[in-house]
Amino acid sequence: MANNRATKSGFAAEAQRKINAKYSDELAQESLEWVKIILDEDFGVSGDMDNFYEVLRDGQVLCRLVNNIKPGIVKKVNKSAMAFKCMENINAFLEAVKELGVPAQETFQTVDLWERQNLNSVVICLQSLGRKAGNYGKPSIGPKEADKNERHFSDEKLKAGQTIIGLQMGSNKGATQSGIIMGNTRHM
Template identity: 50%
Template structure:
């Protein structure tokens, strides 16, 4: 992890607000899912403690995340524990790219510095939870609620035209209503 100066003022308040959203119990359940997937993939297990320190120490170099994506079927090449900072950040970036290929929208992802510099571990945990939800649709061994599946409907032109003649209940009734005889204000006179 790169060493940064201690935050103060508004930056410290913003960081405290970000850190206050972190839920250690939820993080522990996400880490337990990662542990289960790693063991099923023939890898050694990890510490499933949900504390910020453990999540950072376990996932901070990107090795576990890249290994997880290889187990889920995304091919990340040259996955090994690295010592150099840019190699660790590159591995985290490859994990994020693999998440996009797996089907996660960009809004569910985190920034590389969120994990590597311990800026927003809550977003990291949310991203892994979203990956678990997506895994339900791929192989059934997911985490959390299963994502809903798209149900597209096909309507014929006849059905669409039939719906144009129906007045919804939200609009009230048109029985006996007309605009005949309405006259508001003075009529527009072109010549006085």
């Protein structure tokens, strides 16, 4: 676990400070409150890093969350406090959120949560899952996802667009460089 490691120093400490600076207590608290509403459980909803980590670190809350959104998506939730069992829970959660439609770039790696390396990416994943939860009849958080806006044009309209020459194609109108002489001519 994270408390069995030596403290980081030098470049690693500076990199960790930059990662931790991105963490938002408000977004973490909003995410935990949403999890509390979905699971109908009472646990600390403080958004500070310590509470956020303690609530989610074993992965059991995360697995129950995705099972509440889509029942049976995580087959087995490990109740053990052993490191590898907890990491299996986190990994099962990550596989489930990908199946629920969360983009891969908005997920996190297991060690980001288990070793407390990047809790901001965990918050981003929960926020993204919160947007997708609305598709499954659950309360959602964050900004509403955009709806698809397909447009269909007739063949006549498409052919009419091919006759127009846009300015991106180039133009012989406007300023040119003709008549500009800069410096001396080239001598060979």
